[in-house]
Amino acid sequence: MKLALIGYGKMGKAIHEIAKERGHEAVLIIDLDNVHELTAENIKKADVAIEFTSPHTAFNNVRFCLQQGVPVVCGSTGWLQKLDEVKKIAAAHHTGLIVASNFSVGVNIFFEINKRLAQLMNQHKEYNIHLTEIHHTQKKDAPSGTAISLAEQILEQVGRKTKWVNDVALNANELSIISERIDPAPGTHTVKYSSTVDDIEITHTAHNRTGFALGAVLAAEFLKGKEGFFGMKEALNL
Numbered sequence: 001m002k003l004a005l006i007g008y009g010k011m012g013k014a015i016h017e018i019a020k021e022r023g024h025e026a027v028l029i030i031d032l033d034n035v036h037e038l039t040a041e042n043i044k045k046a047d048v049a050i051e052f053t054s055p056h057t058a059f060n061n062v063r064f065c066l067q068q069g070v071p072v073v074c075g076s077t078g079w080l081q082k083l084d085e086v087k088k089i090a091a092a093h094h095t096g097l098i099v100a101s102n103f104s105v106g107v108n109i110f111f112e113i114n115k116r117l118a119q120l121m122n123q124h125k126e127y128n129i130h131l132t133e134i135h136h137t138q139k140k141d142a143p144s145g146t147a148i149s150l151a152e153q154i155l156e157q158v159g160r161k162t163k164w165v166n167d168v169a170l171n172a173n174e175l176s177i178i179s180e181r182i183d184p185a186p187g188t189h190t191v192k193y194s195s196t197v198d199d200i201e202i203t204h205t206a207h208n209r210t211g212f213a214l215g216a217v218l219a220a221e222f223l224k225g226k227e228g229f230f231g232m233k234e235a236l237n238l
Helices: 010-021 034-035 058-067 080-092 106-121 147-158 210-223
Strands: 002-006 025-030 050-051 072-074 094-098 128-135 161-163 174-181 187-195 201-207 226-232
Touching: 002 010, 002 058, 010 025, 010 210, 025 034, 025 147, 034 058, 050 058, 050 161, 058 072, 058 094, 072 210, 080 094, 080 226, 094 128, 106 147, 106 187, 128 147, 128 161, 147 161, 147 174, 147 187
Parallel strands: 002 025, 002 050, 050 072, 072 094, 094 226, 128 174, 161 174
Antiparallel strands: 128 187, 187 201
């Protein structure tokens, strides 16, 4: 498979290594110093584009690739208020799109566990709920996209919580997300249910970026030749 890597920081480099190990070729690599090379001619050489940049550039990058008919796997967070718009662009150009807050196989299994636990805990109002997430100090957004995904899954299942806040919750209907930035920390997410009787806690801790990179490449392999909007649940057959 021929890949375009848009964003070549630590994650982009890790994705490149995994892609090579799996027999794929990066026909286009875009970094800060060669953005001008992201042209229609160049992007069309790729079967799939993998986009990991920043909240400020992701939307334009994704939109451009889709408009050229190139499917996109996007791991940038902080821009998802425009997700409906890019879904329409993908449909109009008959191409594929995967946008995920986290590509790790382990995290996506963790998502499924989180949803099931929230279903079970909905009727047990004696438990309060809060999330914590820890990342390295270079992470640009807070809370993390993964923490937001976890929080939104809980809000869908637990009726007594109606919104999340990136702080200590002051009201009973609020779901607290506490964000910490500590080096080195690829990412730790914890969901905790607390009562006067006991605590229930689930945690995912990433040891390095390899799991995220592998998941992104697996998503690209899944997306090649497909049309439509998909999540990692479909890509990993969970």
